[in-house]
Amino acid sequence: MLVGYARVSTVEQETALQLDALHRAGVRKIFSEKAGGVSARPQLQRLLSSLRSGDLLVVYKLDRLARSLADLLAIIERLSNASCGFRSLTEPIDTGTPAGMLMLQLLGAVAQFERSLIVERSIAGQRAAIARGSRPGRPRVFSAATEADVVRLYASGFYTLDSLAFVFDAHPSSVKRAVYRVSKPGHSSLK
DSSP states (O other): OEEEEEEESSTTSOOHHHHHHHHHTTOOEEEEEEOOSSSOOHHHHHHHHHOOTTOEEEESSGGGTOSSHHHHHHHHHHHHHTTOEEEESSSOOBTTSHHHHHHHHHHHHHHHHHHHHHHHHHHHHHHHHHHTTOOOSOOOSSOHHHHHHHHHHHHTTSOOHHHHHHHTTOOHHHHHHHHHHHHOTTOGGGO
16 A cells, blocks of 8 residues: 655645645555654654555655654664555655665765755854844844833732733743743743
8 A cells, every 4th residue: 555644844834745746646545744853753653653564655755754864764674674665756766676775875865964054054144143143033022121020020929920921912931931031041941
């Protein structure tokens, strides 16, 4: 049986392109999720657990399946141990041949290299922006005066983070960060 997997990295992105291609390829059972590079992928785990001998895992593109070459090879080994194959719709990969396995490993290594370059360029861009005086990330929700009020009210002991979020019409996380900037300056939620 053909079993498909589609993934996008953020909730703003859509899997429609991948799903359309999988359907055109004759895949009827598809697992789909919106998961970033470091988050858990429960649908992929469900898919891998559901595979039976002779099944073929089909993806639109190799980088939708694995985060790194090591991750890719672990997934392919799991497929091999379950007597299953792998096919990418956009890359010439057939895991049933030595040449196909070589191509898979080469493309996985290139994809990992490409991700590393993207990370490197992103970090360089952020550093350059900081050097120019920009502050990366979202702007703060509260003005300095409002943030001081939030901190003062929380410190009074009469308000919880949630009640202050309600009073100031803000998300509880925004209130928490405002309070932690003063009370816990090194906290991980501020990074």
